Amino acid sequence: MTPSMDEAALRSLTPSVLAVLVRRGADFAAAEDAVQDALVEAVRVWPARPPRDAKGWLITVAWRKFLDATRADAARRRREDLVDREPVPGPAPAADDTLQLYFLCAHPSLTPSSAVALTLRAVGGLTTRQIAQAYLVPEATMAQRISRAKRAVSDVRFDRPGDVATVLRVLYLVFNEGYSGDVDLAAEAIRLTRRLAAAIDHPEVAGLLALMLLHHARRATRTAPDGSLVPLAEQDRGRWDTELIAEGVGILQAALARDRLGEFQAQAAIAALHADAPTAGETDWVQIVEWYDELVRLTDSPVVRLNRAVAVGEADGPRAGLAALAALDDSLPRHTAVAAHLHERDGDLATAARLYAEAAHKAPDLAERDYLTRRAARLNARRCR
Template sequence: MDEVALRDLAPTVIGVLERRGADFAAAEDAVQEALIEAVRVWPQEPPRDPRAWLITVAWRKFLDATRAEAARRQREDAVWAEPAPESVAAVDDTLHLYFLCAHPALSPASAVALTLRAVGGLTTRQIAQAYLVPESTMAQRISRAKRTVSDVRFDQPGDLSTVLRVLYLVFNEGYSGDVDLAAEAIRLTRQLAKLTADEEAAGLLALMLLHHARRPARTRPDGTLVPLADQDRARWDTRLIAEGVDILQAALARDRLGEYQTQAAIAALHADARTAEETDWVQIVEWYDELVRLTDSPIARLNRAVALGESDGPQAGLAALSDLDPALPRHTAAAAYLHERAGDSTTAARLYAEAARTATNLAERDHLTRQAAHLNSQQPK
């Protein structure tokens, strides 16, 4: 049984139940139960029409839940009789659910969790494992999110940029538990790009593919990080790189540049270099100039400073870095790297150790600590 194909059906079935009178929260719960039932039943009894099977079972789950609650008995009287599956129009409600799950009333964490449940079709347990939180905590988060959006109706198109931010948050969570969130984000973004034909959706998909292509070379067998310059580029996935570049070039050809297309262009330049020494840092700085113009993001300015340190020398990078708030994430680590490039290993070691103390990611903290220890070991006794 193809569980990914099964989860792809979830938004459509939720939409069918909503059009039959179920509210979003009840429809989503019923579809989750139907998906669990499918995982149990289908390996032995595969249905001829998976979509119709899910609609039928989810509708029955909804009716059962409605009948079980005395407070909903009046509503139960108004529930339509169960239509034959063949009479249900094949309407794709996926885009509607994307916008619903990325509603501005939701926190980013809640929007991500609800997107993975309603659009991705993941169970609460799977999402909780991926985020390393108790299942009860994730269940409460999803329940609150569903209550927030249960009465929302869209008279106008939702905000696509918010949906893209939510998907990028999912991608950046990477992998933990039994669900690969990076792969799941790529699957959902590929779906969204097809639904919208939007340049920035395509740009985000290209960015994800180009980053994901480097994943096999990003860590050592013991789990420690490998910096980009030290990665074995023979382990990069050339198929994903080629696909990402093709999608990016098609998006850029429409001449409606956005931040995700710009970030993807930077990633493509890294992917194009056969060795770290062949990286076209001058072009990368130019793309960061575009990104700063588009977003005025302090993080983009920080990354530009590091790129400038590669193209024009570490002192130029340090000068650009000095104009930024030292409290920025990765500011201290960037300063440490540029001081190391400038030959000031004493300052670099101190800054690496300082950056390690404030790192929120265990692998990053370990890498920064190793860098500090390596430089300290080279100091004269």
């Protein structure tokens, strides 16, 4: 492999090469296999004979690999018309079909987990092993998931626009997985969203990118050295990444100026208000409530209403927050933890401690369970003084 064509550069070419093969008529699974074979060939050949047009070389070799496999499989004689129209090798086409590949990997026929896995494999260029490690599942399990996803979209053609909203949800799912194994999924999601933003002029794509950058800017302060959670109000704001914040705010402002508000732009606006506050006490909670009102209008999501209750509790006092919370289903995730927080702010330490302990029992992961348990213990210690 030449120094100028490292693994990251190869990964960046993979989706556009795959998209060209699918555009030419190859089914997704066969195209993906052919591209992987071409990448192996590149690793073998390029150190001695680096190509002038790397993408064009990969397209030509991958298409030949696909045609060889097609000719060798008697059960696929229906593809012979593709063989007869084999294109003459030449420069890579100027058009980039990567955007359609995003749409294909987020096809409505796929489950969210399958769409995420296929996106990381086909658009991100990650290996099955890397994806499996990131999601803490056996490689064989992930291979089966990806194979099923490829089969599900094999007959889908690039004949109509995909759903941008579905693609954005898939990318946001990747981002929220964070970091595990040797793949930083948050950074990978940002990389893929940047590429999507370069391929499509859409304010919600910009909104999601801004949201990711603003959240990622706080990443280093979200956990203590022992791995315990650090709530937003207690984070060291001096360690937030100001360059990422500035970039995220700039992208958000440009998106909002287009006056086509969507949920990711509204979420990013809330994140920007948190990032703009020099201290937790200086947070503009009134504006945050207003943005949550917009989010409720856009999504009518119970989770958004739950987060709004927290913001109301900060803007108008804990009893106002509890009143907003009372209108929501108490089976919502984090409902009990929010109730505990609001009762604590209202001075009812006994109720808050009991609710924190109850919320700890329902917590989805160990870090959150430990945090809530410590909150309950701290309040019980204060009551016993």
